[in-house]
Amino acid sequence: MELSTALRWRRRAFRWQLSAKLLVISLVVTVLAFSAVCGSVLLDMRRNTEELARQTMENLSATIDADVSRNVEFYDKSLQAVVKNLALPELADVSKPILQLILFDRATTAPHFGAIQVFDAAGNLSLDASTLKPPPERRDDEEFFKVHRDNPDVGLFISRPMLYQGGYSIVLxxxxxxxxxxxxxxxxxxxRLGYFHDLFRRLRIGEQDVVSILTHNGVIIMRRPFDLDVVGKDVSNIAGVIKTLGQRSGWFSGVGLDDGTPRMYVWSDSSHPLVVLVGKPWRNVLSLWRKEAIRLGAILLVLASFVAGVTIFLIREIDRRARAEQRLEELSVTDPLTGLTNRRKFDAAIETEWQRAQRQQTPVALLMIDADHFKGYNDSFGHQAGDQMLIGIAVCIADSVHRAGDCAARFGGEEFAVLLPGLSAYAALSVAETIRGKVEQWSIDQTGVTISVGTASITPGPATPWSVLVEAADKALYAAKASGRNRSVVASSTRELSLVA
Structure with a gap:
């Protein structure tokens, strides 16, 4: 069975649309896949960058912590030696110079370490490593004195930074x-706090990096950059500090106390008397990664733009080709003179409608139209006038046939055919008369151009060919010619022809 031209075109148009959609989908999937790969690479790069920064900061924290812990431990051993020796009963009768020598022989003499002192139970200074005759001094109101007096199990206590012996220091x-x-x-x-300043100066630390040294009570005893408003502050209620004091090592993300800058904070070992916390701004941690992300993002944007441009170009080319093929298809099924459907498309249309009518048992009507006295008109006025006459008749036909399934065609020469699916003979006759009347009205200025119309309508049986319908309409046309032309004749179901004026 030959498919109708319209159906072939619809299928071809569908294929073109499907091709365009598949092209767009494939290109979009390609861009998305490339984006996913780039995104995965960027995420891996970010994780690696963060891990490298953590390791670097952990090494810095460990370096500072090692120096601070070593000095605190060394100084604490001196304090412990004094405590142990004072507990010896043999020293009760020793002279003060000898006692001074015994107690403080292991005391450190580093420039930033103050002299060891001994205070009695009332808080009065009784011994001083720097002199045999210490001046009167009382410290019973200091925090470090009260802590030991009220809590026997404190061990080593490290005070807040305070003014002691003429300089800012921490007291052990x-x-x-x-x-x-x-x-x-x-x-x-x-x-003395000068020890920490000297320590920080020896290290290579970024300008916006932060180093904080905290006690296990959450008090900042030293900070770089130095800020008196921050040093001595209790930060034990901050979530990140709670995590720092609760875990041996790790990191967290937080903001600076004074500048609100988001930073990565790292500590290496919180088991020592003092905890070293190192912070680096996130913008510095991710600066190289961000440059790489911008570079890859720019490449991806260029690629996406290129793909979008290629897609638009290809879609336009596909659409242009589809329109061109549609135009060629239309030209192949259109009569070049009248603009109506040609005989080839008409045969395909009547085949399709005839088979549909056989399945649904509905009538199919056909009008066969012929221009009256066309040969004489052509001979008298020339071929160009004859062509204009055919064009005028075609316009009248097209103006009278509006349904989607109707098909108006130039059947051959001066003969036309109009396929009217679903119409009875007399409904088709009404259409025929409309066409004839329009041609007659139009021909007032065309030296009396008229048409004759043969009308037939058949409900096809299972084995009935559509040529029967054409034959019936053709016979009705001959009857109209024989009856004087400029009239419509409908073929009866008994194959006898009835004349309709």
Missing amino acids: SRRLATPSGGFNGIVVGTI
């Missing part, structure tokens, strides 16, 4: 106990 202290375990005073030593 241990408890002295009587033989029965009672409070007998304290031994104290100091580390």
Whole structure:
């Protein structure tokens, strides 16, 4: 069975549309896949960048922590030696110079470490490593004294930064106990804040990097960059600091106390007396990664733009080709003179409609139209006038046939055919008369051009060919010619022809 031209065109148009959609989908999938790969690479690069920054900062934290812990431990051993020696009963009758020598022979003499002092249970200075005759001094109102007096198990206590012996220092202290375990005073030593300044100056630290040294109570005893408003501040209620003091090592993301800058904070070992916390701004941590991300993003944008441009170009080319093929298809099924359907398309259309009518048992009507006295008109006025006459008739036909399934065609020469699916003979006759009337009206200025119309309508049986319908309409046309022309004749179902004026 030959497909109708319209159906072939619809299928071809569908294929073109499908091709365009598949092209767009494939290009979009390609861009998305490339984007996913780039995104995955960027995520891996970010993780690697963060990991490298953490390792670098952990190494820095470990370096600072090692130096601070070593000095604190060394100084604490001196304090412990004093505590141990004072507990010896043999020293009760020793002269003060000898006692001074015994107690403080292991005391450190580093420039940033203060002299070790001993305070009695009342808080009065009794011994000083720097002199045999210390001036009167009382410290019973200081925090480090009260802590040891009220808590026997404190061990080494590190105070907040404070003004002590003429300079800002942290005080390290241990408890002295009587033989029965009672409070007998304290031994104290100091580390000046200048030690930390010198330590930080020896290290290569970024301008916006932050180094904080905290006690296990969450108090900042030193910070770089130095800020008196921050040093000595209790930050134990900050979530990141809670995590720092609760885990041996790790990292967290937080903002600076004074500048609000988002930073990555890392610590290496929180088991030491002081905890070193190093912070680096996220913008510095990710600066190289961000440059690479911008570069890959720009490449991806260029690629996406190129793909979009190629897609648009190809879609336009596909559409242009589809329109060109549609135009060629239309030209192949269109009569070049009248603009109506040609005989080839008409045969395909009547085949399709005839088979549909056989399935649905509905009528199919056909009008066969012929221009009256066309040969004489052509001879009298010339071929160009004859062509204009055919064009005028075609316009009248096209103006009278409006349904989607109708098909108006130039059947051959001066003969036309109009296929009217679903119409009875007399409904088709009404259309025929409309066409004839329009041609007659139009021909007032065309030296009396008229047409004759043969009309037939058949409900096809299973084995009935559509040529029967054409034959019936053709016979009705001959009857109209024989009856004087300029009229419509409908073929009866009994094959006898009835004349309709």
